[in-house]
Amino acid sequence: MTIAFIGTGNMGGALLRGILAGGQPPGEVIATTRSAASAEALEAETGVRALALEADPDANRTAVAGAKLVFAGVKPWLLSETLAGVADVLAPGAVIVSMAAGVDSGTIRRAVPDHPVVRIMPNTPSAVGHGVISLAPDADASAESVAALTVLLEPVGLVVPVEEAQLPLLTAISGSGVAYFFLLAEHLVTAAVERGLDPEVAARTVAATAEGAGRLLADTPDPAALRRAVTSKGGTTAAALDSFAAEGLSGLVARAVQAAEDRSLEMEEENRAAVGR
Ligand SMILES: NC(=O)c1ccc[n+]([C@@H]2O[C@H](COP(=O)([O-])OP(=O)(O)OC[C@H]3O[C@@H](n4cnc5c(N)ncnc54)[C@H](OP(=O)(O)O)[C@@H]3O)[C@@H](O)[C@H]2O)c1
Structure with missing residues (x-):
């Protein structure tokens, strides 16, 4: 073939x-x-x-x-x-x-x-x-x-x-989704550097953290269970997660996915128009 x-x-x-x-x-x-x-x-x-x-x-x-x-x-x-x-x-x-x-x-x-x-x-x-x-x-x-x-x-x-009708959604989740994880990594690096960590150490630490999280997720595709497993009541992770929740992270993510899906549908429409369909 x-x-x-x-x-x-x-x-x-x-x-x-x-x-x-x-x-x-x-x-x-x-x-x-x-x-x-x-x-x-x-x-x-x-x-x-x-x-x-x-x-x-x-x-x-x-x-x-x-x-x-x-x-x-x-x-x-x-x-x-x-x-x-x-x-x-x-x-x-x-x-x-x-x-x-x-x-x-x-x-x-x-x-x-x-x-x-x-x-x-x-x-x-x-x-x-x-x-x-x-x-x-x-x-x-x-x-x-x-x-x-x-x-x-x-x-x-x-x-x-x-x-095929689900491709715009999949584009928003996995196609563009890679960039969402990179964005979170970027913000983590920035936060670490602003608080005094060496930029190279910060970048390597965040990359290794992302890789470790990714491997755990690949083994156990249940992000909520993995998150709960690292979150002790009243601990440091809980403090950060409470802050994310107070800032409306879940709504932000839902709206970002919607924006990517809408843009994908819009592009299909533009390309249909370009060939006169
Ligand atoms: N990049 C992504 O993350 C991603 C994700 C999903 C889907 N896609 C899709 O993948 C496609 C390619 O994107 P890309 O990012 O890979 O673009 P790219 O890196 O610019 O690759 C385009 C390729 O097409 C070649 N090319 C240009 N004109 C050609 C022609 N007339 N005939 C044959 N080959 C030609 C280019 O050759 P030269 O190198 O010599 O210019 C290059 O090898 C796009 O349709 C995009 O929507 C990309």
Whole structure:
């Protein structure tokens, strides 16, 4: 099974690396980038054949010819034109796997009407094999192709099958959610430094605390129980948590998730309008 990556930057590259970490997939893998420098770096690092549009305007067409799975990793605003540019050379039944945020399957099908589309929403920890990849197949994607894709993505992280209508919410939770944890880490580092801790020690301490908390959560996916286990009545943790509650943290988080979900839905609408749907 030949696999093509059309646009292999931060996210496409993270998925490619994760997939390769799971073992060489059966068949050839071909990747494309815009610039020759990106293609050379990718090929040197991964050993995957990488073609650059800059060097060969037909690079995307060459890569997809014969591929059964085509990962589309270009920026959302380039997706329709990039797929339209390869539609006539896609192998019959080739599945388009789009990682583009805010481009719905109906919009993608306008560019590749004869091909099933699976939308995925990965997050950046995919680069280290600890991603979350929400996966929403359209009605034409066969159970076999979805199963093959799931097996391929498992080394990249947790694969979560969802309805396409839930992708905006999953985008807000796991796609953008990574940044919420980073934001809390940033504030912890700032608070530590303001109170006199060396910045490097603060950064390392917060990173190790986050890693430890993440590992406990991975073992026991029950954050409330883990929180209770570190909170003694009248103790230091209780003092901090009472302060968070008094400041309305739960409402802040709920509104932040809503803002991200709304923005994702808005982007889908903008992209539908851009292709006249
Ligand atoms: N980054 C994230 O956290 C994240 C999370 C979820 C989903 N996504 C989605 O992932 C997609 C890619 O985002 P990214 O952050 O990975 O962007 P990126 O790092 O800029 O990667 C884009 C890739 O596309 C290549 N490219 C540009 N024009 C091309 C063309 N016409 N044909 C083939 N390749 C082309 C670029 O090559 P050069 O390097 O040579 O320019 C680069 O390899 C987006 O649709 C985004 O919505 C990203």
